[in-house]
Amino acid sequence: MAASPCQSPEPDAQTPLLDDVVDGAVDHKGRPVHRSRSGGWRSARFIIGVEVAERFAYYGIGSNLITFLTGPLGQSTATAAENVNIWSGTASLLPLLGAFVADSFLGRYRTIVYASLLYILGLGLLTLSAVLSSSEIQLLHKADTSLVFRHLELISLMSQIQRSAKPKAHFSIGGTSVTLILLTYIQDNLSWGLGFGIPCIAMVFALLIFLLGTRTYRYSIKGDEESPFVRIGRVFVAALRNWRTSPSAVTSEEESRGILTHKSSEQFKFLNKALLAPDDLKENRKVCTIVDVEDAKAVLRLFPIWVTCLAYAVVFAQYSTFFTKQGATMDRTIVPGFNVPAASLQTFISIAIVIFLPIYDRIFVPIARYVTGKPAGITMLQRIGTGMVLSIILMVIAALVEMKRLKTAKDYGLLDTPSATVPMSIWWLAPQYLLAGIADGFTMVGLQEFFYDQVPNELRSVGLALYLSIFGVGSFLSSFLISIIDDITSLAGESSWFSSNLNRAHLDYFYWLLGGINDGVEGTVDHKGRPVHRSRSGGWRSARFIIGVELAERFAYYGISSNLITFLTGPLGQSTVTAAENVNIWSGTASLLPLLGAFVADSFLGRYRTIVFASLLYILNAINFGPKLKQGLGLLTLSAVLSSSEIQLLHKEDTSLAFRHLELISLMCQIQRSAKPEAHSSIGGTSLTYILLTYIQENLSWGLGFGIPCIAMVFALLLFLLGTRTYRYSINGDEESPFVRIGNVFVAALRNWRTTPAAVTSEEESRGTLPHESSEQFTFLNKALLAPDDLKENRRVCTIVDVEEAKAVLRLFPIWATCLAYAVVFAQCSTFFTKQGATMDRTVVPGFDVPAASLQILSSIAIIISLPIYDRIFVPVARSFTRIPSGISMLQRIGTGMFMSLISMVIAALVEMKRLKTAKDYGLLDTPSATVPMSIWWLVPQYLLTGISDVFTMVGLQELFYDQVPNELRSVGLALYLSIFGVGSFISSFLISVIDDITSLPGESSWFSDNLNRAHLDYFYWLLGGISLVQLVVYLYFAKSYIYKSHDLEKF
Incomplete structure (x- = not known):
């Protein structure tokens, strides 16, 4: 047998066997259990399987139960909500019984087995009830409605007795999420019998899996120690029997037992009376010890926290009742023919928890720890309180959303048609569900930690059962409130707040009260061609979807372009000059194609269809990994994950393959962007790309680095489609294109x-x-x-x-032509600037090198900082001198940025000269792979100056080309603006090619040699600086004579 990790160095043959035996535990046959063959992940995988299946079954019923009760069983909304709360409350209180049974009698193994058997029985009976025909349901309802509830009670009992036997598994997100997505759809759209039958089958398999692990479990040996329930119960009984005892007698008893003062807590000192033995003490009755008393105090100390958290539990009870009923009345269409089940939105709670918990652990806790000096950042009670505050906010949001829903129902004349779908997207409920998940991340996790940590060690199961009982009592309180309010508001012929017709109900009174106005928008229609209403379309309703797509699209585009030169010179093995030419050609194509996209969007398909079709082609064949490669983000990813031998074969036989993928991305990216003319500064998507993707590409995998943008675009398209109902679609008249x-x-x-x-x-x-x-x-x-x-x-x-x-x-043509030099300078940021940085010292901390391409984020940072300074400081100051509302004219703004780009080229040339000198001084001229001992942060000024020049020139060009073209050609105007950078990239590629040919004379190193220590990028930068100076002078001449468009022409 292999030696245990705890093996003694003594050469004793028996020692490994002794150390491998687990004290206080036996195997399933009562024999000594060995650490190497039991416990750990051997046991955990079986228990986790049961936990996931049990949560799958429990939430498969609980999440959509109100729909079953108000549907097939025909109960009113109020009655159904009360019953769901009672059932949920019972399920949360029963762990007290389960914990007692597991800890004191059966043990956890037998408790889980017996509970699972009865769990399966209850699920089977509930499934049988659900498959009854309509006539049988009516007969059941009249004769014995309690039958279904007896099945539900059995499930509730066994579910929670079973869970109390597994105290450390309380966040089965996997089982919960699958349930909310899968089972609710089956229940709503296929069959309630099948929807309840699947959890039953899942529990059967789960029990079999659990039994398969029997040989791997460790079974605790019960000694002669007394049950902790009995010990703590005796303390309360003894204290009650001795309630008349004076404090002096108690003090005397403590002194006679030699109990030190610090061993006895000051709280609940009346329990110290349990230390006294009553006069009629029987011979076999045990006297309470100080440990027993302190354990009892620890349990009692939890009571105020338990009580004050009940309000949170009342809010928690609404997630699976009224939130679900609200969603069932709203527009749940994702794509034609598919409606998302209302109950499935509860998965947003799980998603929020999954996303928030790492953020809490990795970001919030370190920051809070720095401020408070506490290891956990904040105390458990502070964490609980934070979640309670968030629960208040989420109820305010829920109230506002419900008011909006009621107003929409009224506007569409649906108050008396409860079965009609209210034309308001169900995604309005997403914020309250997400906030509920974040609140759970604070309060529920905090309560679990608190009740597990603050009870005696032997009563850990009871501690977590007490935690669950908060939600049990909270559910009962919620049911009580619903019942009382329903009785009061149903008087005098008025509609109850919880009327079965939710369009006449007043859940908004239960949450909050609000009203609003609505008017029409001329010249636009909704997605079905009907008149569109301002209150239900456009504005931030539409913008949030479009902004999401814009961020994802920029994330995908910059995920390729920002580090493309590294990919071409690395895995594809191209020379520096060829890679720079190819990046410029690709970027130029990407910037010119919006002319086509604008034409298609404005004249044929419209912006909506253009975005959809372009997005589909953007991610074309992302999952079609067949033997014959096609174009698309997914296929570019596939190209990147080829092995080294395949890359060489690709390079020799068909180098253009990867470029065909890049060309399609370029085409669809820019056609898509031309259809969104007012979203061109997606700093969020760009910045995230520079930080995250460039690191993944250089340090982990190019395939993963290209695959993430592909996945982002899939989700972006789905997000855009979700907003279909909120968009306004222009009506095309008979006017000529x-x-x-x-x-x-x-x-x-x-x-x-x-x-x-x-x-x-x-x-x-x-x-x-x-x-x-x-x-x-x-x-x-x-x-x-x-x-x-x-x-x-x-x-x-x-x-x-x-x-x-x-x-x-x-x-606009002279302005367009004279800005090309600026675009040539702009093209260097993602090519030679990146290659420069790759040769320099990129160490941030030992063992971590910053990716050279990630320095492009400095341009974004400069833009973020400069824009508010420009708007809040520069414009008011300039306005006081020029009397121009915008401070300076658009052309003056563009010229200022062009001058700054000239300065950035001068700085870049000086830094490159410094880098070459350093390489020469250290004898690195002929070792191109060596790191030049010069910090990469020397490149910071040129990146920052590039960002500041963008604030002037790029923003100014956007404004000029958007404002100075005919109103109907705004998309073309911005496409013309982008084409400046397209043509500029082509010019940059042409210059590189010509200069490389001229300077690659025999015995001479090209300006763009693969060995950058022998190259002369400094000469190239000086040349670009000179070109920029000449073109700036020409620009000033044409700008001075430019005549702005007369807006008076719009009256014709």
Whole structure:
């Protein structure tokens, strides 16, 4: 037999056997049990299986029980809520009995086995009741309604007796979540019999699994010690018998026993009277010890906490009753033909717990520990109190949501049609469920810890049973309140607060009271083409979904682009110059494609369909991992997880494979973004990418680093679809496409290019066009006003509005062209800046190197800090000098950022010169893989200056290109803005290619050599600085002569 970890070094053959035996325990046959063959995970896996199945069965009934009672059993809402609370309360109180049985008589093993057998019996009988036909249900209801409740009581009894025998398993999130998603759907949509039958089958298998582990369990040997229940009970009895004893007699008894003062607590000193033996003490009656008295005090000390937590338990009782009934009346559609079960929203509680507990342990506790100096951050009682405060807030939210639901029902004339679906999404209930989960993370976990830690060691099962009994009594109190309120509010012919017609009920009075107004929105419809209402669409209702998609899409896009050069020069084995060219080409394509996306969104599909189709193609074949690769995020991920030999084969036979994946992502990403013109600064998604994904890609796996964005986009699309009902869809009239109208202007002007200015002036006068209505710039386009001689009957003649809109688009061209140098500088952030950083000292703490690409987050940080400074400080100061409402004009703002980008190139060149000198000084010119002993934080200034320049130039360009194009072409305007960076990336790629060819002379190192210690990125940066200076001068010339669009044209 293998030696135990506790084996003594003495060469005694018997020692390993002795040390391997577990004291105070035997195996299933009563023999000494060995540590190496029992306990630990050998036993835990069987017990965990039973726990998950038992929670699966329990929540399979409890979570949707109110729907069963108000549906097949035909009970009123108030009666059903009372019964659910009573059943739940009973289930939470019975562990007191279970704990007593397990600790004092049967033991935990037999308790679990017997309880499971009766649990299965109760589930089987309940399933049989549920499969009765409608006529049988009616007969049952009239003859013996209590039959179902007897089955439920049996399940409640056995469930909680069984759970009390397993004191350390109270958060079976897995069983709970699966139940809420799966079983509630089966119960609501398929069959109640099947929905109750599955838990029954699950419990049968769970019992078999538990029995299979019999040989691995350790069974405690019961000694001659007295039952802890009896010991503590005797203290109360003895104290009551001696209630007339004077304090001096008690003190004298303590002194005679040699009890020190500090051994006896000051609280509940009346229990010290139990130390005295009464005169009529029988020979076999045991006298209470100081340990018995202190244990009794410890249990009694819990009582005030137990009582004051009952209000929290009353709130807790609403989750599976009125919250579920509210949801059942609301719009539960996810996709056409599929309605989410109302009870399944309780899974948000589990989700919130799963997400919150690590945040609490890893973030909140260390911060609180630093402030309070306490190991746990805050005390158990402070944790409990925090959750109680959150429960108050969640009831306020629940009240507000219910008021909104009632108002919606009234607005749609549904007050007297209780079976109709209220056109309000069930996801309105999500916040209260999530807050309930967070509250549970504080209060419920705190109560478990408190009641487990503060009771005597022998009564740990009782401690957790007392904790559960809080929710039992709370459920009874909730049932009592419902009954009283229902009786009072049903008087004088009024609708009860808990009327079965929830549209006439007043759960809002039970939570809170509120009202609101509604009016229509002209020019838009809802997803079914009906008139859309302001109170139920648009605004933050829609924005929250779109913002979520935007964050996920930016997360996915930057998850690829920010570190793409590292992937290309690493796993794909490309040279630095080739990788930089490819990144620039890919980025350029991604920035130019919004022109196509804008055209598709504005002229054909509309923004909603464009986003949906683009998202689907974005994640195309994400799970179709067939032998033949196709395009998409999922397939890029697959490319990344190829083995080294496969990568080499890919590089030799078909290097373009990964680029086809990247091209599809580029296409769909930007088509999708062009359909969301007002969301272009997703700092949240970008920042998270820089921190998280770049670390995963460089230190864990490129496949995982590309796979996470794929999963994010799947959830983003689902989130976007959930908001379908909240969006406003523009009504397309008979007006001509703005693309066609503006295109006609250029075509007509070209056809009439020989027309004299006099003829154009004559045409303007004949139409009554006033001089100020026609701008002086690009007057050659005025020739489009003339109808050619061969004009076909159905061809439309251009108007002055068409011509002026065409001029507005053409007027942007000089600004567009002169900003390209800025875009070339911008392209370096994700290429050469990253490669520079990869050669430098990236150590933050020993053993942890910051990914070079993650420094791009500094640009985002600079933007976050600079924007409020710009709005709150710079603009007011500038306004006082210029008298311009925005402080400076849009073109002045753009020019300022271009100047800052020039400075950033100068700084980048100086830092690179410093890096090359350091490499030379340390003799590293010919060791490219060595780390240059120069901190990566030297790159911080150029990144920060890039972010500040973005605040000026990028934001200014967005405003200019959104404001100065015709109203119908706003998407095109922002696509033109993005195309600056697309063309700039292509120019950057072209420059790199040409310079590499010129500088790669025999015996000379290219400016972009793979050995960056021999390269000359500093020369390239100086060149870009010079180009930026020249283009800035040209920009200032054109900006000075720019004529802003006249908004008066909108009246035509």
